[in-house]
Amino acid sequence: MQIRFSKYQGAGNDFILIDDRANQVRPDVEVFNKLCDRRFGIGADGIMLVRNHKDFDFEMLYFNADGREGSMCGNGGRCIATFARDLGITGSESHFIAVDGPHRARITGEEVSLEMKDVNGIEINSGDYILDTGSPHLVRMTSTLQELDIVSEGRSVRYNDRFRQEGINVNFVEPFADHYAVRTYERGVENETYACGTGVTAVALAMAVKDKLYGDLKLRLQTKGGLLTVRFHRSGEQSFSGIYLSGPATFVFKGEIFI
Incomplete structure (x- = not known):
C-alpha cells in the first residue's frame, strides 16, 4: 500500500504525520517501527494519524518509534495541530481528542500553544x-x-x-x-x-x-x-x-x- 506522509518537528522532536481520515491505514507495530528507523525508514520519534471524530475537529492517534501506541505526546500534539491547519481541517485554532482526553491548540506564526490536562498530584x-x-x-x-x-x-x-x-x-x-x-x-x-x-x-x-x-x-x-x-x-x-x-x-x- 502506498501512503502519503508529512514530516514535522517541534523543537527537534520529529514526527511522521499521515492523513487517515479515510481510515485506510492499519496500525502495525513492525511497519511503524521500520518507518521511524533513521537508517531504513523515514526516521522519526513517532507516528501520528489524523482521523475524523464526530465531536471534535479531529482525532490524534500517536505511536512511539517502537511502533506501539503511546500515551500523550505534547510536541506531537503541537505538530498535529499545525498539520491539521495545513490540510485545511482547521484554522489557527483547533479542538481535538487524544488518548488522554480533549486538547485545544492555537497557532500564532510558528508558535503553537497546546492546552495540556490538569495535574492533581506529584x-x-x-x-x-x-x-x-x-x-x-x-x-x-x-x-x-x-x-x-x-x-x-x-x-x-x-x-x-x-x-x-x-x-x-x-x-x-x-x-x-x-x-x-x-x-x-x-x-x-x-x-x-x-x-x-x-x-x-x-x-x-x-x-x-x-x-x-x-x-x-x-x-x-x-x-x-x-x-x-x-x-x-x-x-x-x-x-x-x-x-x-x-x-x-x-x-x-x-x-x-x-x-
Missing part, C-alpha cells in the same frame, strides 16, 4: 518528582547536565523494578538564572530525544513544587532542540490547571512510501 521520592502530564514522567535534578550519560542514566530508571513493566520517561534538569535546562530519555523511543513536550511540562510543575511557586506562572525550558515555555496556574500544593505548552512546530518535508 509524588516526591528521594528527591525525584514523579507525575503524569498525559504521559508518566520522573524529574531528577542535576548540576552536571551536559556531562551526563542520559541514555545510561535514563535506562537505569526506566528499567528498574518499579517502572520496568509500564515504563517511564526520565527528565534531567539543571536550573539557571532565567530558565531550566532539560534533557529527556523517552520510553518507546528508548533513547534521548531532542525535546519532550509532556516532559518539559512535568519539569515546570516539579520546579514550581521545588521552588515553592504559586499563582500564574510561566517557566522557560531549554531543550537540545530549542526553547519551550510552559504556562500554568498553581492554586494548591498538588493542584495545577490552565497548563499550556508553547513553542515552534514546523513542516519539514513530505513524500510517499510503500508499507
Whole structure:
C-alpha cells in the first residue's frame, strides 16, 4: 500500500504525520517501527494519524518509534495541530481528542500553544518528582547536565523494578538564572530525544513544587532542540490547571512510501 506522509518537528522532536481520515491505514507495530528507523525508514520519534471524530475537529492517534501506541505526546500534539491547519481541517485554532482526553491548540506564526490536562498530584521520592502530564514522567535534578550519560542514566530508571513493566520517561534538569535546562530519555523511543513536550511540562510543575511557586506562572525550558515555555496556574500544593505548552512546530518535508 502506498501512503502519503508529512514530516514535522517541534523543537527537534520529529514526527511522521499521515492523513487517515479515510481510515485506510492499519496500525502495525513492525511497519511503524521500520518507518521511524533513521537508517531504513523515514526516521522519526513517532507516528501520528489524523482521523475524523464526530465531536471534535479531529482525532490524534500517536505511536512511539517502537511502533506501539503511546500515551500523550505534547510536541506531537503541537505538530498535529499545525498539520491539521495545513490540510485545511482547521484554522489557527483547533479542538481535538487524544488518548488522554480533549486538547485545544492555537497557532500564532510558528508558535503553537497546546492546552495540556490538569495535574492533581506529584509524588516526591528521594528527591525525584514523579507525575503524569498525559504521559508518566520522573524529574531528577542535576548540576552536571551536559556531562551526563542520559541514555545510561535514563535506562537505569526506566528499567528498574518499579517502572520496568509500564515504563517511564526520565527528565534531567539543571536550573539557571532565567530558565531550566532539560534533557529527556523517552520510553518507546528508548533513547534521548531532542525535546519532550509532556516532559518539559512535568519539569515546570516539579520546579514550581521545588521552588515553592504559586499563582500564574510561566517557566522557560531549554531543550537540545530549542526553547519551550510552559504556562500554568498553581492554586494548591498538588493542584495545577490552565497548563499550556508553547513553542515552534514546523513542516519539514513530505513524500510517499510503500508499507
